[in-house]
Amino acid sequence: MINLNVQKEWIITHSHLPSVLRRCPKCGIKTEFRNSKKFRVNANGRLIDVWLIYRCSKCETSWNMTVWERVEAAGFDEEEYKGFLSNDPVLAERYGNDRALFAGNKAEITAEKPEYSIEERDTSFPCSMEYHMEVHVKISFGFDLRVDILLVRQLGVSRNIVKKWFDKGLIFNQSQPLSPKSKAKDGMILQIKKDVLTCPTGDSII
Ligand SMILES: [Zn+2]
Secondary structure (H helix, E strand, O other): OOOOOEEEEEEEEEOOOOOEEEEOOOOOOEEEEEEEEEEEEEEEOOEEEEEEEEEEOOOOOEEEEEEEEEEEHHHOOHHHHHHHHOOOHHHHHHHOOOHHHHHHOOOEEOOOOOOEEEEEEEEEEEOOOOEEEEEEEEEOOOOOOEHHHHHHHHHOOOHHHHHHHHHOOOEEEOOEEOOOOOEOOOOOEEEEEOOOOOOOOOHHHO
16 A cells, blocks of 8 residues: 655744834834844954844834843854844744743733744655654744644644544654643644544544
């Protein structure tokens, strides 16, 4: 029997980054400051400061969120440093989603759920016969997304069905069982096991 089922890749990216709510000195009211995806780097002798720049959505006034403060240049990751200098959008997304960083900057962020998009690609690896589906997950650091919610959205099935999969212990990450509240993590291999008791082919569970 030829296994035509290949492993998939789900690439999860933000279609919208959180904004910071703060009092704009020019507008005189609290406004939404949007992530400009630009960094400001200050190399002062051996010490480096990095900020991510936010801009008022009404008047473009900038607010700099501290990313790194007075860090020894010698200990700085060279690739990341180059990324800051070239305004790498991946870094702007990573730090623009870092809850601890927002908290450290005493920044209030927009409360709406972050929007995201999922791109699905086939890989060249066959899916193991015991699984209905195997998915390599690529997701930015700091992204807060539960596995059950991801499955409901991407597979177009009801929450009830996904809940049953978890209840039956059919959902794994690299052979380790997952709970519905598990978070989607970069590099995880999400596996949906065939339910041999009720559907030997695995076809009917999706
Ligand atoms: Zn303003």
